[in-house]
Amino acid sequence: MPRDGQEGAVDPAILLEALTKRYGAETVVSDVNLAIAPGEFLTLLGPSGSGKTTTLSMLAGFVIPDAGRVLLGGRDVTRAPPRVRGLGMVFQNYAIFPHLDVFENVAFPLRVQKRPQGEVASRVADALALVKLTGFERRYGRQLSGGQQQRVALARAIVAQPSVVLMDEPLGALDKNLRYHMQVEIKEIQRRLGMTVVYVTHDQEEALTMSDRIAIMNHGRIVQMGPPRAVYERPESSFVGRFLGEANLLPASGATVLGGRPVVADAGAAPADGGWLFVRPEKVALTAGTEAAGPNALPGTVRHASFLGNVVRYAVEVGAEEPLLCDAANAPGIAGFVPGDAVVASWSAADCRLLAD
């Protein structure tokens, strides 16, 4: 497995080596290798049951791996209890202590470290200011909204200034607008404090927005890793292509799709006994007409046009099991198609990929 990000002189903040965890006969995390640079925002992205939370738990120390090693700043902590790892953590349900007020919740990590009262007070004040919760010190968790609880959890995770912060679906319970808002704020705080963040989510949009790198997990393995743009535009499997947003996947064999239509792709190859041609809907262009000339062009009929605001999404019947999706920008001067129109869908060799599986 390639370990991008490891080259260079900087020691990784986090190093996971061949991490494996089994529960009974089931292997939930299998041979996970990961090197995370200081200050990097890395997201573990995958469907539920893909092993991302178990991987995070092994990193945190709540789960002891069956094989492999966990290194933090070069120190082997594979079997060390969570308390000696010095990590900041934001939990899915926030885990706000209900018997403590906001101040004492945020102060908890400092109290554990037995910091003097004056330092506790000033650090808590700083952390609360950072998450814009100044003035809420004496409230209790049940008196706060979901977004405010989330901020308390965030302040508590960063108050002791850990070099690494782990976040397990921290925005899962928030509504869409608040979510976006918090994504920006978390990112902002991470940059300002230079923290290394390992972030777990099943929300691909969140992963694309926030991450420096995304590790996509499926069935306990990292199936692909790279910067958001790279994994979005250059998936190495149909799973990754489909998981990160809308994707057209046409059955391909060799250099043809749909039983004989020629395709040319700059990258990838499909075996003769069946693979996929991948192309994003926004990379497909539609022109009126019935004759497809050259490779990477398919004639078809518009079945459906959905207006999504900034784009119009066309579903084009091309003879595949599923219609080909094509996003056209809702820009001035562009004439739309209506269902029934005969069109030719085409794309460039640079925008598509042939995938083996």
Place this chain on the structure above:
Amino acid sequence: MPLGRLGAFLLLGPSLLLLVLVFLVPIGWFITGALGELGSFADIREEAVAVLGSRAVLGAILNTNWIAFLVTVMVLLIGYPVAYALTRAKGIAFTLILVCIILPYFTSVIVRTYAWMVLLGRNGLINQALLALGIVDAPLDLMYNRLGVVIGMTYVLLPYMVLTLYSAMKAVDPRLLQAAEGMGASPLRVFLKVFLPLTLHGVIAGALIVFILGIGFFITPALMGGPSDIMIAMLIEREIELTQNWPTAALMTLVLLAVTLSLYAVYQRFANQTEGLAP
């Protein structure tokens, strides 16, 4: 389907009727009848001052509270770890602990008390074992004294504490403990700063229940206690059975009832408050 007021009343009806018939009516009849024998209100007051001021009654009240307190502390010290083990146990272990706690419930208090007498007597199993092992030279006085009363009552009242604590502990979100651990807290600190505060309402509720039940105890102290371990319920029984002094018994009953009800009010208040405390 939400129940209307009438529906709720109809469902509660039979048990309310039973309580009124076999509890409220006899107690009311007993107290008014017994006090009525005394005559005017001034007479009642005079008698009340005399009874409650007497050494025997004061001593019994003091004894009762002290024994109930000791038992509550003992039950708490034993019950807290047991309840914790119960929250952690799974499968067979869980069932086993639960059966051990619940099963004695189905046995009569008298039988259980006699069982303890077999164990604790001068020639009981424990003394025989201690003598045989050479740990003691002469049998220990484990019974017919304060120690015997506390042991017997602790045993009988333990399930109330364990079950109350269990429900409080089960309600603690394990992720909170994990969070505290992740923030660097040692296991002891996690317990003292998170688990204990979050189960404190269970401790208070359990202690109140055990104390309330403890001050009304009769059989165990009567059978396992010594001559100085007179509790208020035993005094009431003596006034009725031996001296047939019903007015005195009625006054003491009133005191016991008042203490029980006011403690119960505290308990209720606590039970309601803790609901609001839940996350």
